[in-house]
Amino acid sequence: MGKLVLAAKVTHVPTMLLSEMEGSLKGLRKAAIEGHAEIGRRAIAAGADTAIVLDTHWLVNAGYHINANKHFKGTFTSHEFPQFIRDLDYEFEGNPALGDLIAEKANAKGVSTLSHQIDSLDLEYGTIVPMRFMMRDLEKKMKVVSVGAMCTVHSHEASRKLGEAIMEAIEASDSNVALIASGSLSHKIWPNDIYAQNNGTMTISSEFNRQVDLRVLELWQKGDFDTFLKMLPDYAEYCDGEGDMHDTVMLFGALGWDKYKGRGEVITEYFPSSGTGQTNVLFSLPQ
Known part of the structure; x- marks a missing residue:
């Protein structure tokens, strides 16, 4: 019987990569990179194998889609x-059986979902960036399953059910899983014509x-998820949530939605990037 051993909401900003290169942005995202590394260490310590x-960088226009290839390299x-x-x-091992099981459980709930094993179906950087930094320094690596969460014609209710299906699939599998919602908090990128004059790479576009x-971070840390879930639809709409925050909806669907009684632990302090709001947060799980 499988188990969810770690749950997190994480950043995937591209400037994390530039932060490790020579140039004006070197070191800028050190805290975010260290946050990913810490989450990776905790995942492995908790027994995660997948x-x-x-x-939220994998755009899907019809149905839900899972990249469940057995091996990713590109x-x-x-x-x-x-x-x-x-x-x-990048190169990661996959877990096709778990991806197929998620699709099976989701379809049983009336949520149209396809699991794919297609060598030419590339991963998006919402998966590549966090997996790169979470596993880079680990001797033991996790397998990867990627779920499309930039959902353009999907309801939050359907994504909540997909989250439930993810948890059901985990528990019916032989995998111990780290569930990673990869996306920003607010996501209003600076308009192109004023990006540079506002030092856009390092500032927020909206107070x-x-x-x-x-x-939201305060509510998570306090464990007030009832209030957060009530405000989530408006938060996603009025604060331009990345991918309409379907990653977050799926995550909380897996955690039990309004039955979830944990707390959020901020691993990387909130920071702005290209107008957006970013962080790394772990959510406590029952022992």
């Missing part, structure tokens, strides 16, 4: 930010969004 990543350049992520090599982000 990471399921809810990827060289990635971002279509969105080729100046930030280019020629990035309102920053204040709501900070309130």
Whole structure:
């Protein structure tokens, strides 16, 4: 019987990669990188053998989709930010059985979901970036399953059910899983014509969004998830949640939604990036 052993909401900003290169941004995202490394260490210490990543950079327009290939290997350049992520090599083992099981459980709930094993189906950087930094220094590596979470025509209710299906699949499997919601908090990127004049790479585009982000982190740390879940639809809409925050909806669906009684632990303090609000947070699980 499998088990969820770690749950997290994490950043995947491309500047994490630039932070390790010579140049004006060197060291800028050290805290975020260290946060990923800490989450990776805790996942392995908790016994995780697989990471399921809810990827808000994988855009899906119909149904839900799971990249459950047995092996991932490639060289990635971002279509969105080729100046930030280019020629990035990656290689991870996959867990096809778990991906297929998630789809089976989701379809049983009436949530149309496909699990794919296609060698030419690349991973997106919402999966590649956190997996790179979480596992880079670990002797033991986790397998990877990626779930598309930039959902354009999907309801939060369906994504909540998909989260439930993910938990059911984990418990019916032989895998110990780290569930990673990969996406920002607020996500209003600076308009292109004023990006540079506002030092866009290192600032927030909306003080309102920053204040709501900070309130959300406060609610998570206090364990007030009833209030958070009530505000989540408006938060996603009015603060431009990345991928309409379907990654977060899936995560809390897996955690039990309004029955979840844990607390959030901020691993990386809140920081702005290109107008957006970012952090790394772990959610406590029952012993």
